[in-house]
Amino acid sequence: MGRLAIHAPAAGESPHHRDPVRGGPGWRVRIGTFAATAAMLSAGLLLGAGPAAAAPAAIKLTSSSCPTDIVQGQTSGCVTELQNLLNAHGAGLQVDGEFGANTYYAVREYQAATAIAVDGRVGPQTKSKLYATGGSAPAPVNLMSSSCPANLVKGAKGGCVSELQRLLRHHGYSVEVDGDFGAGTETAVRSFQSAHGLSVDGQVGANTKRELYDTDESPSTGLDLRSASCPANIVEGQSGGCVATLQALLNGKGQHLDVDGGFGPLTLAAVKSFQSASGLSADGEVGANTKAALYSNIGGGGGNGAPAPINLNSGSCPSEIVKGQKSGCVTELQSLLNHHGADLAVDGDFGSLTDSAVRDFQAEKGLSVDGHVGTNTKAALYGAVTPPSSPAPGGGYAKILTVAEAEAGTVEGSARANSYGSAVGLSLSTDDYAWCATFVSWVGKQTGATSYRNTYVSGWVKQARAGNYHLSVTTSPQPGDIVAYDWNGGNDFTGGHEHIGIVRSVSGSSFTAVEGNTGNPNGGNDGVYVKSRSTNSNYDVLFIRVRDLTPGRHG
Numbered sequence: 001m002g003r004l005a006i007h008a009p010a011a012g013e014s015p016h017h018r019d020p021v022r023g024g025p026g027w028r029v030r031i032g033t034f035a036a037t038a039a040m041l042s043a044g045l046l047l048g049a050g051p052a053a054a055a056p057a058a059i060k061l062t063s064s065s066c067p068t069d070i071v072q073g074q075t076s077g078c079v080t081e082l083q084n085l086l087n088a089h090g091a092g093l094q095v096d097g098e099f100g101a102n103t104y105y106a107v108r109e110y111q112a113a114t115a116i117a118v119d120g121r122v123g124p125q126t127k128s129k130l131y132a133t134g135g136s137a138p139a140p141v142n143l144m145s146s147s148c149p150a151n152l153v154k155g156a157k158g159g160c161v162s163e164l165q166r167l168l169r170h171h172g173y174s175v176e177v178d179g180d181f182g183a184g185t186e187t188a189v190r191s192f193q194s195a196h197g198l199s200v201d202g203q204v205g206a207n208t209k210r211e212l213y214d215t216d217e218s219p220s221t222g223l224d225l226r227s228a229s230c231p232a233n234i235v236e237g238q239s240g241g242c243v244a245t246l247q248a249l250l251n252g253k254g255q256h257l258d259v260d261g262g263f264g265p266l267t268l269a270a271v272k273s274f275q276s277a278s279g280l281s282a283d284g285e286v287g288a289n290t291k292a293a294l295y296s297n298i299g300g301g302g303g304n305g306a307p308a309p310i311n312l313n314s315g316s317c318p319s320e321i322v323k324g325q326k327s328g329c330v331t332e333l334q335s336l337l338n339h340h341g342a343d344l345a346v347d348g349d350f351g352s353l354t355d356s357a358v359r360d361f362q363a364e365k366g367l368s369v370d371g372h373v374g375t376n377t378k379a380a381l382y383g384a385v386t387p388p389s390s391p392a393p394g395g396g397y398a399k400i401l402t403v404a405e406a407e408a409g410t411v412e413g414s415a416r417a418n419s420y421g422s423a424v425g426l427s428l429s430t431d432d433y434a435w436c437a438t439f440v441s442w443v444g445k446q447t448g449a450t451s452y453r454n455t456y457v458s459g460w461v462k463q464a465r466a467g468n469y470h471l472s473v474t475t476s477p478q479p480g481d482i483v484a485y486d487w488n489g490g491n492d493f494t495g496g497h498e499h500i501g502i503v504r505s506v507s508g509s510s511f512t513a514v515e516g517n518t519g520n521p522n523g524g525n526d527g528v529y530v531k532s533r534s535t536n537s538n539y540d541v542l543f544i545r546v547r548d549l550t551p552g553r554h555g
Contacts, residue, residue, distance in 0.1 A: 055096045055097040056079075058080040058081040059077035061078055061082060061130070062127055062128075065077075066078035068124070072101075075099065076097060079103065080096075082130075083096070083097070083106075086103070086107065104120050105120075105146070107121075107122055140162045141159035141162070141163055143209045143212065147159070147160065150206070151204065152181065153202070153203050154181050154186045164181070164204055164212070165178070175188045186202045189202050189203075190202045198211060213432060213434070225242060225246060225286065226292075230242035230245075232287065232288070233286065233287045235263065235285050236265075243262060243263045246263070246294070250267070255273070271285075275290055278293045280293060307326070307330075307331050307348040310327070310328035311332060312378045312381065316328075320372045322372050323352070323371060325350045330350045331347075333350070333373055334348070334354060337354070337361060358371050358372075359371050361377070365380045397447070397449045397546050399446075401479050401503075403446050403447055404504075404528075405514055408528050409527065409529070411526075412430045412435075413429055413430055414430075414527075417435070421435070423438065423442040423453055424438055424455055426438060426455065436501065436517040437455050437459075438455050439515075439516025439517065440482060440501070440502065440516070441453040449470070449546045450471060450546050451470075452469035452471060457484055457485075457499065460482065460544060464544040464545075470546055471544055471545070471546060472545050473543065473545070474543050474544070474545040479503055480503065482501070482543070482546065483503050483511070483542070484541070484543075485533075486498055486539060490540070501515030501516070501518070501531070509535045509536045510534050512530050512531065513530070514530055515531050518531055519531075
């Protein structure tokens with residue numbers, strides 16, 4: 001078996017690993033490699049592997065016996081306690097008291113899932129968060145992550161089961177979110193599989209996971225409340241990824257909310273409670289001061305977290321981003337590099353490992369290897385196609401269909417498709433979630449026709465019915481309008497069975513639409529394609545007009 005060499009990280013950054021590249025510098029070691037190694041160790045399959053030594057007795061992380069920051073390389077009862085806590089949240093670690101690679105990645109995944117800056121260091125905020133849900137259901141863990149088994153089955157316990165139960169509830173199944181895969185959860189899984197044309201075996205494998213996440217009603221918690229993607233004041237009645245992040249942050253401050261992306265009475269009460277405890281005006285509105293308080297002391301080491309990401313092509317970023325800079329431009333750069341296979345801490349600090357990752361990326365793309373992120377490197381990071389700049393406000397309505405049609409044929413999971421998420425602050429691959437409303441948000445951003453962005457179909461419908469963001473409902477559809485579908489009827493466009501696209505042509509009750517996250521007419525992966533639809537089918541259809549504000553034009 002080959003030896004595995006890992007170089008030490010520089011201060012402020014996490015290890016950057018590389019895949020074996022013929023003729024390339026070094027190795028890139030994926031998380032899955034460590035997970036596989038851990039599985040082999042636990043099974044005693046590595047040569048020379050013997051019975052594991054007893055782990056040191058657990059020590060409470062907040063005691064004076066534990067360091068302020070628990071980091072990779074340490075061995076102690078504090079690490080034993082950490083591993084037990086991570087396992088309670090679904091990590092599945094071998095509890096040996098040694099802070100190795102698997103524990104490091106479990107910490108990072110936990111931080112990412114719970115709105116803490118991802119640095120792999122277990123500082124005051126991470127410790128507090130780990131204990132915050134003690135006695136309640138384990139914190140949900142994304143089913144697609146390496147912390148969850150390939151097949152989740154009856155009898156399993158932990159954060160992966162909490163996430164499964166949360167998703168089942170989102171799809172309308174009455175299961176308790178307790179992190180315990182019992183008979184009731186199994187019955188709900190079988191019913192879900194039957195309803196979605198899957199093999200009914202009660203096991204949550206790749207296909208079932210994908211279907212569970214295949215809804216634009218699953219909110220992202222990746223949005224930064226302080227970014228332009230979120231409203232200046234987040235208030236009761238709103239929904240979407242910004243509200244989901246708000247709920248995750250409130251939970252990090254000791255609340256116990258369902259992260260469902262809906263700002264209802266419970267979220268309002270939690271906001272007021274937090275404001276009161278923080279010495280703020282308890283008005284229930286999440287403005288600048290409340291946002292600042294929510295983000296205070298977020299970070300594995302007690303820092304303020306990463307700066308909000310800024311599009312590299314915006315006027316706020318320098319023409320060349322280089323080593324030594326610290327900003328939201330660097331946050332965006334690190335996120336993009338991670339999309340292309342790097343494994344950086346997203347902390348907004350351009351250090352030596354970010355520089356190394358930039359150079360590796362430039363070498364792989366055939367660019368000049370100088371570590372400077374200029375025009376060509378930015379274009380390659382965004383998928384070899386520089387995102388078009390938004391036109392001046394007004395006049396964008398006429399461009400909606402042109403921009404949407406130009407994307408036809410873009411395949412799910414491609415760099416181009418993944419770049420759509422920037423419109424709503426998402427950094428997920430389109431392989432991992434339903435993205436039709438994200439595509440519509442992207443079109444709106446590119447054209448400047450509307451400032452509304454949301455991954456929720458229900459959000460688009462709600463705002464149109466209210467006449468907000470230059471949106472309104474129309475009964476006389478025309479090319480360039482937005483069209484929303486409610487597959488299971490009821491005309492409420494909720495429940496996770498919705499879809500949305502851009503009208504391309506209209507002929508009586510029939511029409512065609514350009515839709516993201518839709519089936520490839522020639523077979524193969526989903527993508528952006530033109531679909532034939534009808535208002536006389538067994539689903540509800542609602543047309544949304546984006547009002548054209550160009551002088552002399554009306555719409």
